[in-house]
Amino acid sequence: MIKLENVGLASPEQMEFIIEGMRNPMNSWEKSDTCFSDESCVNCYDSQRNLCDKDSFFRKDKKLGSNDHSLMQRLSNAGTEHRKYMRMMPVYVRITAPLYWWKEFDTYSVGVAPNPTDIIMNSCSTMHKIAEKEFIVADFSCEHLTNRTIKRLREDIYELNFWRDAFNCKSDEERNLYFANSDWNDTYIPTKKDCWWQMIQLLPSNYNQTRNVMLNYEVLANIYRQRKNHKLDEWREFCKWIESLPYSELITGKGCIYTLNDCVRCVEYKKKPYNAEPPICHLCTVYDKQHGIECQFDEDKTLTDEMIQERIKNRNGSPVYNE
Numbered sequence: 001m002i003k004l005e006n007v008g009l010a011s012p013e014q015m016e017f018i019i020e021g022m023r024n025p026m027n028s029w030e031k032s033d034t035c036f037s038d039e040s041c042v043n044c045y046d047s048q049r050n051l052c053d054k055d056s057f058f059r060k061d062k063k064l065g066s067n068d069h070s071l072m073q074r075l076s077n078a079g080t081e082h083r084k085y086m087r088m089m090p091v092y093v094r095i096t097a098p099l100y101w102w103k104e105f106d107t108y109s110v111g112v113a114p115n116p117t118d119i120i121m122n123s124c125s126t127m128h129k130i131a132e133k134e135f136i137v138a139d140f141s142c143e144h145l146t147n148r149t150i151k152r153l154r155e156d157i158y159e160l161n162f163w164r165d166a167f168n169c170k171s172d173e174e175r176n177l178y179f180a181n182s183d184w185n186d187t188y189i190p191t192k193k194d195c196w197w198q199m200i201q202l203l204p205s206n207y208n209q210t211r212n213v214m215l216n217y218e219v220l221a222n223i224y225r226q227r228k229n230h231k232l233d234e235w236r237e238f239c240k241w242i243e244s245l246p247y248s249e250l251i252t253g254k255g256c257i258y259t260l261n262d263c264v265r266c267v268e269y270k271k272k273p274y275n276a277e278p279p280i281c282h283l284c285t286v287y288d289k290q291h292g293i294e295c296q297f298d299e300d301k302t303l304t305d306e307m308i309q310e311r312i313k314n315r316n317g318s319p320v321y322n323e
Contacts, residue, residue, distance in 0.1 A: 033065030
């Protein structure tokens with residue numbers, strides 16, 4: 001069982017900063033076509049909409065301009081060294097999941113993620129609050145347990161509550177009386193700390209813990225690539241949640257948008273995960289956007305894979321940043 005709630009994403013101010021930084025390497029700030037202004041369109045440019053070069057209005061529609069989105073997608077496809085902007089796109093979420101899942105999730109904050117600080121968490125503490133409330137079956141992930149193992153789980157819960165009640169005794173005298181009136185048959189009377197240890201070491205790994213987590217799109221891309229087909233239901237549900245995030249194609253590689261940097265044969269050669277019908281573009285010739293040299297490959301069928309590979313290698317401009 002896993003529950004994800006209270007999701008928080010980048011604010012308009014953060015997205016404006018992220019896009020500005022993404023365009024720093026090529027000084028292409030003027031090509032940004034996402035409007036982040038809080039000014040009404042009625043007042044902007046004195047109501048002359050044709051003077052505005054922006055493609056979308058983020059504060060109203062929560063959408064990025066086509067130029068910005070296209071560059072984001074290309075940088076994402078190019079790899080981690082190019083898509084540093086994804087590390088700046090925060091995702092906040094409150095997660096309730098079993099301890100056996102958290103054990104695997106914790107690996108992403110100690111080495112798998114680009115930096116140890118890429119995941120920040122505040123968790124409900126079992127150390128301090130394990131005896132705060134009575135243990136019940138709903139506190140555990142048990143959707144796959146059989147009747148036999150559910151019975152065993154109930155026995156464990158009974159034992160946990162036995163030690164919880166002993167721990168919550170207000171004095172040693174009250175605790176001594178508690179054990180005297182129970183089925184305890186040892187001459188040694190456990191101390192308060194002994195009772196705490198029984199709960200800590202007996203607690204099953206399917207106990208559900210809640211944490212508030214801060215991630216980013218780069219960490220989610222690592223998680224999605226490695227866990228989307230995992231045997232644990234919790235990981236597959238987590239990856240489905242990733243797919244529901246805005247612009248999840250930057251993370252998953254699904255639903256990529258074609259640009260002038262892609263064409264039929266080049267996409268086939270590079271094995272990119274596009275799922276739309278590719279247009280004809282300039283890649284199969286020497287790239288020359290200014291003079292509009294277009295690819296005629298589909299008509300004459302003369303370009304071999306080797307020729308395409310050589311032209312991709314030697315074309316003018318960067319395959320990532322050239323717009």
